[in-house]
Amino acid sequence: MTDQISNIAEKREMTINMGPQHPSTHGVLRLELDLDGEVIKNTRPNIGYLHRCFEKYAEEMDDYSKVIPYTDRMDYVSAMNQEHGYVIAVERMLEIEVPERVEYIRVIMAEMQRIASHLLGIGAFGLDLGAFTPFLYCFIEREKILDIFEKTSGARLLYNYYAIGGMIKDVHPDFKKDTNEFVKTFRPKIKELNDLLSGNKIFIKRTANIGVLPEKVALNYGASGPVLRGSGVEWDLRKNDPYSIYDRFDFEIPIGKGEMGTLGDCWDRYIVRVREMEQSLRIIEQALEGMPDEGDVTEGIPKRIRPKEGELYARSETPRGELGYYIISDKSASPFRVKARAPSFVHLGLLPAISKGALIADMVAIVGSIDIVLGEVDR
Amino acid sequence: MLYVFKEGWSTFKSIFTGMGVTIRHFFSPSVTEKYPYEKIELPKGARAKLHVNIDDCIGCNLCARACPVNCIDIETVKATDDVDLGKTSTGNPKRFWLTRFDIDMAKCMYCDLCVHPCPTNCIYMVPEYEYSEVDRSNLVYHFSNLKPEMVAEVKEKAEQEAEQKKRERQEMMRKKAEAAKKKKEEQEKKQAEAKKSSNKNDNDKPSTPGKKDS
Ligand code: SF4
Ligand code: SF4
Numbered sequence: 001m002t003d004q005i006s007n008i009a010e011k012r013e014m015t016i017n018m019g020p021q022h023p024s025t026h027g028v029l030r031l032e033l034d035l036d037g038e039v040i041k042n043t044r045p046n047i048g049y050l051h052r053c054f055e056k057y058a059e060e061m062d063d064y065s066k067v068i069p070y071t072d073r074m075d076y077v078s079a080m081n082q083e084h085g086y087v088i089a090v091e092r093m094l095e096i097e098v099p100e101r102v103e104y105i106r107v108i109m110a111e112m113q114r115i116a117s118h119l120l121g122i123g124a125f126g127l128d129l130g131a132f133t134p135f136l137y138c139f140i141e142r143e144k145i146l147d148i149f150e151k152t153s154g155a156r157l158l159y160n161y162y163a164i165g166g167m168i169k170d171v172h173p174d175f176k177k178d179t180n181e182f183v184k185t186f187r188p189k190i191k192e193l194n195d196l197l198s199g200n201k202i203f204i205k206r207t208a209n210i211g212v213l214p215e216k217v218a219l220n221y222g223a224s225g226p227v228l229r230g231s232g233v234e235w236d237l238r239k240n241d242p243y244s245i246y247d248r249f250d251f252e253i254p255i256g257k258g259e260m261g262t263l264g265d266c267w268d269r270y271i272v273r274v275r276e277m278e279q280s281l282r283i284i285e286q287a288l289e290g291m292p293d294e295g296d297v298t299e300g301i302p303k304r305i306r307p308k309e310g311e312l313y314a315r316s317e318t319p320r321g322e323l324g325y326y327i328i329s330d331k332s333a334s335p336f337r338v339k340a341r342a343p344s345f346v347h348l349g350l351l352p353a354i355s356k357g358a359l360i361a362d363m364v365a366i367v368g369s370i371d372i373v374l375g376e377v378d379r
Numbered sequence: 380m381l382y383v384f385k386e387g388w389s390t391f392k393s394i395f396t397g398m399g400v401t402i403r404h405f406f407s408p409s410v411t412e413k414y415p416y417e418k419i420e421l422p423k424g425a426r427a428k429l430h431v432n433i434d435d436c437i438g439c440n441l442c443a444r445a446c447p448v449n450c451i452d453i454e455t456v457k458a459t460d461d462v463d464l465g466k467t468s469t470g471n472p473k474r475f476w477l478t479r480f481d482i483d484m485a486k487c488m489y490c491d492l493c494v495h496p497c498p499t500n501c502i503y504m505v506p507e508y509e510y511s512e513v514d515r516s517n518l519v520y521h522f523s524n525l526k527p528e529m530v531a532e533v534k535e536k537a538e539q540e541a542e543q544k545k546r547e548r549q550e551m552m553r554k555k556a557e558a559a560k561k562k563k564e565e566q567e568k569k570q571a572e573a574k575k576s577s578n579k580n581d582n583d584k585p586s587t588p589g590k591k592d593s
Contacts (some may be wrong), residue, residue: 066447067488133401140410154426154504160490168491172422196397201390 002193012036016368018363026124026367027374031351037039038359043352050378060337062092064065064305065164067338072158077120080113080149083162089325090160090164090313093307097137101295102166103245108179108287109149109161110244111280115186118273118280118320125270125368126197129206134197139370141189156218165191165300179288183281186265208261211354215264222346225321226276227370230256230269230331233328237261237317241343244316249286266369273371274317306333320344320371340379344372421506423433426489428507429482431522435467435501438475442493442502450486451493454479456533467497476533477523484510485518 016030018342028049039104045324054074059066072079073084084106091098098106146156151172153161161168172178197203213223218231228235236253238246256268307329315324321343328337346363347370412419421427438455453476466472494503512518525533 003422061447063445066445066492069447069488133397143410149424151422152425154422155489158489160492168495192400196400199384199393199395200397211501378574 008120013041021044024127026372027377029348029367029374029377030365031367032364033360035178035360038361039129039195040355040358040360040363043355043363046350047374047377050374052379054340055338056160058335060334061341062334064161064307064333064335067335068164069158069160070163070288071340072160073375074342075318075320075323075344075373076157078117078319079158080109080161081117081316082323084110084160084244084324085314085318085340087162087164088316089312090305090307092314093310093312093327093329094164094302095253096165096300096302098165098300099295099297101292102297104287104291105167105171106162106224107244107246108284108291111283111287112145112148112160112179112281114319115277116142118277119145121319121371122193122197122270122273125365125371126203128364128368129203129299130145131197131200131203132210134193137189137192137196140157141186144182144185148172148175148182151175151178151297163298163301164305165262165302167297170297176288179284183284183288186281193274196272204260204267206362207266207365207369208270210266210362211369212262213264213269213350215353218264218350221350222349223321224343224346225317226269226272227321227343227347227350229253230272230369232256232258232262232268237315237322240358241315242312246283248290249283251282254279254378266365269369269371276319304333305329313330320373320376321347342376343378344374344376348372348377380401393585419551420510423483423506424504427492427504428484428505429487429520430503430505431480431482431491431560433477433480433522433524434475435469435499436480436522437467437471437473437499438477438493439498443497445492445496447492448486448488450483452481453477454485457541459511459536467501471499476525476530476537478525478533479531480522481519481570483519483523484584485515526534 016033016035018033018238020028020030026201030046030049031042049142055068057070061067068083068086070084071312074223075082087117099245119138119142123135123142123226126132126138128341149159149161150156153159153168153379154177196350213227213231214233215233218228218233223231224235224237232255234253234255237243238251239253254272256263256265256272258264258268259271260267279314290342307327309329309331311326311328315322317323322341324341326339326341327335350370357362358366438453440453443449443451443453454477456478458474458476465573489504491504510518521529
């Protein structure tokens with residue numbers, strides 16, 4: 001025992017585990033930290049605690065549409081976006097067009113889900129740093145979105161609402177009214193959030209200049225979504241590689257500017273999410289206006305789903321970044337291979353690069369700011 | 380000195396702006412539901428528990444095939460010719476006894492995929508969510524309304540009928556086979572005769588030794 005202690009004292013280095021049950025690791029993530037005093041020398045993320053063989057399951061299913069409920073469970077915080085990515089991939093393989101109304105419903109659902117996911121991300125980020133109040137306020141708003149989803153699809157978290165070629169069922173008759181009301185009440189809440197958290201001096205002190213991710217490193221690691229945009233790169237698949245009907249809407253891509261400190265720090269990544277919610281509101285408003293009132297959303301669902309032999313990679317922008325599905329078809333009814341490119345997994349790989357030299361207390365802020373969901377990392 | 384003062388002022392200001400927000404929230408109506416005492420009504424179509432209206436089920440097995448996790452277990456026995464199971468309320472004729480219709484709600488992932496293919500709309504989700512159990516096996520819901528004796532009876536009957544049908548079929552097959560055999564034999568005979576006659580014609584030439592011997 002004394003030997004060990006003297007060893008540690010000599011080397012002045014110590015390895016400790018953070019997680020897997022640490023509440024602020026957003027799931028079951030274990031981080032091995034090599035510490036010198038309080039300074040982090042090295043970080044080794046250990047993953048796999050939530051592995052559920054998504055890809056293997058997808059190959060086992062005897063129908064392409066049976067995979068959709070499993071995609072929900074990848075990133076359970078933004079299930080609608082996960083489904084969206086998968087259905088557009090299969091639709092491109094089948095070369096089918098979906099009706100106008102379906103596209104509008106999909107965009108509205110995806111953007112609402114983006115807001116809900118960012119609210120959770122922001123709230124949990126604040127909670128990690130000791131701000132309990134914004135977390136609860138964010139949840140009030142998120143709950144409203146989930147209520148709208150529940151009315152329409154029947155579920156609150158894992159919807160299975162998108163179908164290949166359409167939607168499982170039509171939206172609730174009150175859908176337009178509810179969503180309009182939500183958009184109206186949510187705008188002032190963003191200002192409230194800014195008052196409460198973004199401008200808070202303590203919060204800024206804990207996030208500015210912490211976990212700086214330079215643009216070049218972000219690009220080299222293949223980061224995407226708010227993490228990449230926080231480093232000042234204007235890259236959003238909704239604009240740069242429009243899928244669905246995103247090219248019809250007018251919105252901006254918020255990027256980090258290093259307002260409170262260095263470009264690409266935790267605060268920049270955070271504020272990109274807040275500003276993205278405003279842009280999502282703009283998209284929702286435009287989509288609600290353009291959405292056709294009539295139309296059967298289930299008519300386009302094909303009876304038999306058998307894509308031609310071949311392979312395809314389709315990507316979409318989820319709240320966490322670029323989600324890609326790489327599907328190989330062998331002409332049978334079940335996919336030969338489904339590979340998911342999960343943004344959280346890539347971002348987790350960034351951790352060692354951006355946490356070097358940080359204090360151990362800041363590790364929590366860094367993990368919170370890249371907003372990972374372990375369901376997606378481990379799949 | 381000025382820096383300290385400025386920093387202090389901005390900290391003070393930001394904290395009090397935040398406080399203002401919380402105070403506003405403090406006086407706004409509460410959103411918390413005191414769950415066990417207060418219950419909110421789930422919207423129509425909320426996915427909470429599967430229910431099967433067994434009277435309308437025709438035993439087509441489509442729901443079980445649509446389920447990604449195989450948690451619906453259906454066993455059907457074909458109804459014998461002497462019973463008429465009637466029709467469902469949607470007018471589809473019922474042809475099967477449903478001897479087993481179990482849904483394991485512990486395995487179910489509430490995806491709703493089994494609900495859509497049903498031709499008679501008899502499997503659906505009901506907004507009933509308070510059904511937690513200590514023992515997991517209690518979460519297997521049995522929807523079949525046949526009593527065990529009944530099940531045994533129908534099974535036996537169906538077996539008997541199947542046996543009989545099989546026998547009948549065998550009989551028929553045998554008859555058919557016999558008929559076919561007869562036909563074949565006749566045909567062969569005819570052929571042989573035809574051959575014979577043609578052979579006879581050939582026989583005029585004494586070159587075939589076999590014929591000579593006979
Ligand atoms: S809801 Fe989904 S998992 Fe549950 S029984 Fe139906 S198909 Fe199976
Ligand atoms: S799909 Fe409907 S009718 Fe067919 S077995 Fe299932 S519940 Fe019965």
